Amino acid sequence: MDVDINLDVRSEAIIMADPDDMEIVFNNLLSNAVKYNRMGGKAEITIDSSDTDMIVVFTDSGIGILPEDIENLFAEFVRIKSEKTKNISGSGLGLSIVKKVIELYKGTIKVESTPDVGSIFTVRLPKKLINIPE
Numbered sequence: 001m002d003v004d005i006n007l008d009v010r011s012e013a014i015i016m017a018d019p020d021d022m023e024i025v026f027n028n029l030l031s032n033a034v035k036y037n038r039m040g041g042k043a044e045i046t047i048d049s050s051d052t053d054m055i056v057v058f059t060d061s062g063i064g065i066l067p068e069d070i071e072n073l074f075a076e077f078v079r080i081k082s083e084k085t086k087n088i089s090g091s092g093l094g095l096s097i098v099k100k101v102i103e104l105y106k107g108t109i110k111v112e113s114t115p116d117v118g119s120i121f122t123v124r125l126p127k128k129l130i131n132i133p134e
Contacts, residue, residue, distance in 0.1 A: 013054035037062035058121040065113035074099040
């Protein structure tokens with residue numbers, strides 16, 4: 001897929017996290033931003049922080065998601081089926097695992113999407129954790 005990828009680091013954001021856990025989150029969200037994009041599309045990762053959170057935003061110019069499909073997006077084995085996704089492979093586990101990992105770190109993930117325009121996945125992870133997942 002011919003997709004331009006851009007990384008925009010707006011502020012340093014350090015959290016206590018297992019690198020393998022963060023690789024699961026970043027790898028899945030970035031690969032989805034590419035996989036569900038269009039030829040010549042764009043994907044951007046923006047890293048920023050607030051006083052309490054690291055904020056990572058994955059934005060793409062892809063096929064988008066219908067509003068009625070967003071509510072089931074993070075369920076296990078759910079694949080959004082449409083004419084645009086029929087040739088895209090996957091197990092339907094990626095986003096459910098991503099959400100579980102983020103929740104282990106007391107974080108949140110939200111999605112905004114417009115069909116044929118693209119999607120925005122926003123991950124917020126607290127900078128300080130009292131109980132770090134094992």
